[in-house]
Amino acid sequence: MRKLITKLQEIYRVKDLRHRILVTFLFVLVYRFGSFVVLPGIDTSSLSSLKDQTAEGLMGLLDMFSGGAFSNASIFALGIMPYISASIVVQLLTIAVPSFQKMQKDGDSGRKKMIQITRYLTVAILLLQGPSYLLNLSYQLREVGSALPEGWWFRVSSTIILCAGSMFVMWLGERITDKGVGNGISFIILVGIIARFPHAVVGEFASCLNESGGLIKLILEILGLFAVSCAAILLVQGVRKVPVQYAKQMVSGQRLGGARQYIPLKVNAANVMPIIFAQAIMFIPLALMPVLGNGDGSSSFFSMWRDNNSLVYNLIFAALIIVFTYFYVAIIINPTQMAEDMKRNNTFIPQVKPGTETAEYIDTIMSRITLPGAIFLAILAILPAIVRQFGVTTQFAQFFGGTSLLIVVGVVLDTLQQINSHLKMNGYDDLLESGHFRGRSSASVY
Numbered sequence: 001m002r003k004l005i006t007k008l009q010e011i012y013r014v015k016d017l018r019h020r021i022l023v024t025f026l027f028v029l030v031y032r033f034g035s036f037v038v039l040p041g042i043d044t045s046s047l048s049s050l051k052d053q054t055a056e057g058l059m060g061l062l063d064m065f066s067g068g069a070f071s072n073a074s075i076f077a078l079g080i081m082p083y084i085s086a087s088i089v090v091q092l093l094t095i096a097v098p099s100f101q102k103m104q105k106d107g108d109s110g111r112k113k114m115i116q117i118t119r120y121l122t123v124a125i126l127l128l129q130g131p132s133y134l135l136n137l138s139y140q141l142r143e144v145g146s147a148l149p150e151g152w153w154f155r156v157s158s159t160i161i162l163c164a165g166s167m168f169v170m171w172l173g174e175r176i177t178d179k180g181v182g183n184g185i186s187f188i189i190l191v192g193i194i195a196r197f198p199h200a201v202v203g204e205f206a207s208c209l210n211e212s213g214g215l216i217k218l219i220l221e222i223l224g225l226f227a228v229s230c231a232a233i234l235l236v237q238g239v240r241k242v243p244v245q246y247a248k249q250m251v252s253g254q255r256l257g258g259a260r261q262y263i264p265l266k267v268n269a270a271n272v273m274p275i276i277f278a279q280a281i282m283f284i285p286l287a288l289m290p291v292l293g294n295g296d297g298s299s300s301f302f303s304m305w306r307d308n309n310s311l312v313y314n315l316i317f318a319a320l321i322i323v324f325t326y327f328y329v330a331i332i333i334n335p336t337q338m339a340e341d342m343k344r345n346n347t348f349i350p351q352v353k354p355g356t357e358t359a360e361y362i363d364t365i366m367s368r369i370t371l372p373g374a375i376f377l378a379i380l381a382i383l384p385a386i387v388r389q390f391g392v393t394t395q396f397a398q399f400f401g402g403t404s405l406l407i408v409v410g411v412v413l414d415t416l417q418q419i420n421s422h423l424k425m426n427g428y429d430d431l432l433e434s435g436h437f438r439g440r441s442s443a444s445v446y
Helices: 002-013 015-034 048-053 057-065 081-096 098-105 108-142 152-179 184-209 214-237 273-291 300-306 311-332 335-344 356-388 394-400 402-425
Strands: 239-246 261-266
Touching: 002 015, 002 402, 015 152, 015 184, 015 402, 048 108, 057 184, 081 098, 081 108, 081 152, 081 273, 098 108, 108 152, 152 184, 184 214, 184 394, 184 402, 214 356, 214 402, 239 356, 261 356, 273 311, 273 356, 311 356, 335 356, 356 394, 356 402, 394 402
Parallel strands: none
Antiparallel strands: 239 261
């Protein structure tokens, strides 16, 4: 406890760090306030059906990412997910389209162009999702005998407000990145997830009190959540070290003394992106329901996609995650480029010839460590559906794995890494005694 107080005092003494934490806190307050500002013309007392719809299933996951703004019919209802979807599309275009590949290699100017394209694409996605959200909201209000205001003006103005709200959330995330602590977009999602945690804990506590042996069940669930969190940390932090030897004493002006170095290859190099990709695919049928005139999801096909507890749904979900893990690792890890960089820096892997053999060696290692990482990632993703079979409430089960847990673990580690860097730059000791933070610069979810 004394060490914790000492570290908090050190954080407070660093003026720049103190300012960044305060700015982050204020931006988070603005975001949480906006999550409760309802669209003009909607009666909040008639939203009970929408809240029931988002109590479980994929809609519940979407509502959790938005911090409850989706079920509140808030101006931030569409959240940050459209921007993430646009970012994913742009990342894929850098592989398939030569002009995007050129922009990616153009340095800072190319990066700015890609960010601008991502924003335009976000607006296009919002203009499609806004009317779809209002159509779904209309179906939900009819179930309780209410209705949206009539006329095209309401739909046009509400669509514009929803688009502006999401773009404002995106702007908040960018400001947190520039002026605050951590990756802003990921931090926004983290806040939305954590905002639902107290409600989920209270609901699970109330559920356990109504059962015989409920207290023991609650203790076991908390221990299980702790164990899963530790497993997620191991997945995020896990690396396979490949030894490399420098062929000369001086590299980039640094004296290496001939010491052996290591290339850290991550077991989960794709991080949370495969789950994001897979869930984006699973969300498509839900987005099409209102458009195809099945807003209540009554057909057997749409019911299957809405029930994320079913065996078929989770098998498809797990298979997509494994496929997308290999796909995304192939995008971000280029063994040939790594081999060329090593050769250019006069480094080599012991007992492996530079060039083609080095590339094949790295590719073999990545293939071996990606498979267990992908399987582990798939298990974590479907774990909420598994624990729900043991009587855990839907809201609490969502924190047992999947995107939510990995985002929380990754963003927290990344934020702690940034705080630790500020402390070290100002002459203070590491935030933790070990000092070994492998914060994910790739902790962002886009």
